[in-house]
Amino acid sequence: MAVPLSWYMLLSLAVFSIGVFGFLSRRNIIIMLMSIELMLNGVNINLIALSHYIQDLRGQILAFFVIAVAAAEAAIGLAIVIAMFRNRATAHVDEIKEMQG
């Protein structure tokens, strides 16, 4: 008996929602970046599960590109964190108000 596809979709949705929660509520900007990685991983689970169940490899190609973009995003995001830490000596999002947001 095989695992139904909807279970995989529910799992990926749960991981994505946890990532959304972490991104919106955490104070530390590094944990926010990690929550973004969590969301991208949730999407990857969905893509690979669909590619297995629909029997088409394109989902895995798409997941491959998502991983490449995630690596680029992590590098840029952490460079921004380091630049911010040098200028303000903080990694908390609620202490940064240079742009009056």
Added chain:
Amino acid sequence: MVSIGFFIYFAFAIVVLSLLVVTRKNPVHSVLWMLLLFFHIAGLYLFLNAEFMAAIQVIVYAGGILVLFLFVVLLMNLREELSIGKYTTFGPTGFTFALGLFVVVSMSLSSFIAAPPGKYSIDLIKQETHIKALGKLLYTEFIYPFEVASLILLVAMIGAIVLAKRRLKS
């Protein structure tokens, strides 16, 4: 029956580990839980007959991205980090939003209709081997997106160097 047992273990572990990642106060603990999470996700990919993606998951995420995160976490002031609250004032709003997202999208899951199956059945992939089938597709049909991905990585590399380097004194 065995496969369902395995799936339930992996799904439970993945959800619990992601919750641990976003709720731990110490960022080093978060990063270490995330390492375990990535290994579990790689196990789930093996379960879905995607060996290459499982290997990439371990090599790129656990070996590359997470080490980068760990380096930056160790640059921070952990003592100050542990002394103040971990959530901003948006905490309850974020929780409500995420819960609402989960409920609304999971209600719409039951009306999902899968596309008709394509030609890459498990037998075909087994016959051709997974990496060969994936590589053929990647270097023929998806060659332009592949080049664009390399460009994105180049831009990320240059951008990271420019952003993180110390400003030169003139």
